[in-house]
Amino acid sequence: MNGIFSAFLGTMGTFTITALGAAGIFFVKKEVSGRVQNGFLGFAGGVMIAASVWSLLLPGLAFAEENGQTGWLVMTGGFLLGVLALLLADCLLKKWFEAQENRKVTLRKSTVMLVTAITVHNIPEGMSVGLAFALSAQKPSDMALLSGAIALALGIGIQNFPEGTAVALPLVKEGMKKRTAFFIASMTAAVEPVFGVLAAAFAGAVRNSIAVCLAFAAGTMIYVVVEELIPEAHLEGEEGKEGTLGFIVGFLVMMILDVALG
Numbered sequence: 001m002n003g004i005f006s007a008f009l010g011t012m013g014t015f016t017i018t019a020l021g022a023a024g025i026f027f028v029k030k031e032v033s034g035r036v037q038n039g040f041l042g043f044a045g046g047v048m049i050a051a052s053v054w055s056l057l058l059p060g061l062a063f064a065e066e067n068g069q070t071g072w073l074v075m076t077g078g079f080l081l082g083v084l085a086l087l088l089a090d091c092l093l094k095k096w097f098e099a100q101e102n103r104k105v106t107l108r109k110s111t112v113m114l115v116t117a118i119t120v121h122n123i124p125e126g127m128s129v130g131l132a133f134a135l136s137a138q139k140p141s142d143m144a145l146l147s148g149a150i151a152l153a154l155g156i157g158i159q160n161f162p163e164g165t166a167v168a169l170p171l172v173k174e175g176m177k178k179r180t181a182f183f184i185a186s187m188t189a190a191v192e193p194v195f196g197v198l199a200a201a202f203a204g205a206v207r208n209s210i211a212v213c214l215a216f217a218a219g220t221m222i223y224v225v226v227e228e229l230i231p232e233a234h235l236e237g238e239e240g241k242e243g244t245l246g247f248i249v250g251f252l253v254m255m256i257l258d259v260a261l262g
Contacts, residue, residue, distance in 0.1 A: 082219020
């Protein structure tokens with residue numbers, strides 16, 4: 001099978017599982033209490049921190065070392081680039097929201113940042129799956145490569161399931177219709193087929209840069225969690241621990257999925 005087509009099929013699988021996770025929003029009440037909302041935000045933060053460690057930073061180190069690069073240097077540089085990119089985006093968003101003071105702005109900055117970070121984080125994951133399927137297509141007689149690519153796609157897809165939910169829930173919290181929240185949360189993973197196919201088409205050039213892309217994505221996600229989600233999760237219900245408990249649950253769910261699925 002053609003490597004590009006294989007990459008497309010594999011990444012469409014990860015996209016579909018993200019959409020299934022986002023579909024969970026249809027089983028949640030439209031109006032939820034402040035404490036429950038804080039739990040949702042904490043859950044999203046826990047998912048993102050765990051994904052940053054086990055889905056991005058650790059695989060990035062492995063990629064860098066496999067390519068003969070200095071792992072800690074590549075990952076530090078990529079991570080800082082991600083943080084700087086989100087600092088710039090944060091600054092621009094603040095100015096935009098200030099300019100919209102007299103208009104009705106339905107989404108908080110934290111929600112916009114969350115959607116942005118999850119989307120960015122899905123780019124290197126799509127590239128990883130695309131590269132795996134492209135390599136297996138180059139050596140069709142090696143079934144180990146194909147089974148490894150399928151396992152990678154399945155693992156990333158299942159890890160994406162709670163991420164789809166984590167994005168959709170805050171959108172509904174902001175008053176967005178469930179159908180719209182589902183669509184936006186699903187589209188955060190639409191970058192995976194796009195970049196998976198591109199990675200397959202330019203496999204040689206992309207492989208050397210995937211470690212820094214993973215680190216970049218980790219930097220963006222951790223910035224959003226520390227700057228936006230954790231503070232937001234403790235704005236209401238000051239005496240409650242819903243945000244903290246939600247964070248712990250999200251972290252454990254994502255950690256178990258990442259470690260169990262390798």
